[in-house]
Amino acid sequence: MEEEKTHTESFEVSGDDMVAKVKELVHEGNVRRIIIKNEEGVKLVELPLTVGVVGALLMPAMAGLGAIAALVSKCTVEVERVES
Numbered sequence: 001m002e003e004e005k006t007h008t009e010s011f012e013v014s015g016d017d018m019v020a021k022v023k024e025l026v027h028e029g030n031v032r033r034i035i036i037k038n039e040e041g042v043k044l045v046e047l048p049l050t051v052g053v054v055g056a057l058l059m060p061a062m063a064g065l066g067a068i069a070a071l072v073s074k075c076t077v078e079v080e081r082v083e084s
Contacts, residue, residue: 005083006032012076015069022047022065025079033080036065038072 034047
């Protein structure tokens with residue numbers, strides 16, 4: 001059995017752009033987990049993404065991200081990706 005390799009990337013975005021960035025990352029397909037942190041580095045939300053979690057299943061999470069985006073001016077989006 002082959003072990004999956006992962007790596008992490010970070011993006012600093014404004015609160016207004018956060019939801020769009022998360023949607024973009026989800027559609028890329030090789031994302032395992034998305035973590036949103038505030039300016040102080042405190043984890044606000046963690047979205048574990050598994051194969052097949054798209055569409056209607058992500059709608060409640062996106063609504064929650066919209067509420068968080070309204071409260072923060074800047075945030076960091078950390079993305080854990082699976083290497084192919």
